[in-house]
Amino acid sequence: MRSTEEPRLLELAGALRHLSPRQRAVLLLHDLARMPRVEVEARLGVGPSGLDALLHRSREAARELLEAEREPISCARAAVLVRMQLEQELMHVDRAALRAHLRTCATCPSEARRIRARSAKARGGCR
Numbered sequence: 028m029r030s031t032e033e034p035r036l037l038e039l040a041g042a043l044r045h046l047s048p049r050q051r052a053v054l055l056l057h058d059l060a061r062m063p064r065v066e067v068e069a070r071l072g073v074g075p076s077g078l079d080a081l082l083h084r085s086r087e088a089a090r091e092l093l094e095a096e097r098e099p100i101s102c103a104r105a106a107v108l109v110r111m112q113l114e115q116e117l118m119h120v121d122r123a124a125l126r127a128h129l130r131t132c133a134t135c136p137s138e139a140r141r142i143r144a145r146s147a148k149a150r151g152g153c154r
C-alpha cells in the first residue's frame with residue numbers, strides 16, 4: 028500500500044505547487060481538509076456558484092498537471108501544439124497537455140506568446 032501511495036502523494040504535491048494560490052487553497056480546504064462549504068466560501072470570498080466554478084477549474088487544472096507529470100511533453104512539442112491551437116486543430120487531450128506544460132515550463136509561456144503574437148500580426152495584414 029505504502030509503495031503505491033507515496034509516489035502519488037509526491038505527484039499530487041508537485042501538481043499543487045503549479046496551481047494558482049486560489050486553486051491550491053480551494054483544493055486543500057474543500058477536498059483535502061473537508062472544510063464545510065460555507066467556511067470555504069467565506070475564506071475565499073465567493074458565493075456557492077463561485078465556489079463550484081473554482082472547484083471545477085482547480086480539479087481540472089490539477090488533473091491536467093498530474094497527467095502531464097506522467098507523460099510530459101517536450102518544449103518542441105509544446106511549440107507545435109501552440110501552432111496547432113492557432114489553426115484550431117488541437118484535440119482536447121493535446122490542449123490539456125499543452126496547458127499543463129505552459130504552467131510548469133520556465134521558457135515556453137513567453138515563446139507561446141511570441142508565436143501567438145506573430146500569428147495575430149500575419150492574420151491582421153491585408154494582402
Ligand SMILES: [Zn+2]
Nearest residue numbers: 102105132135
Ligand atoms: Zn517548455
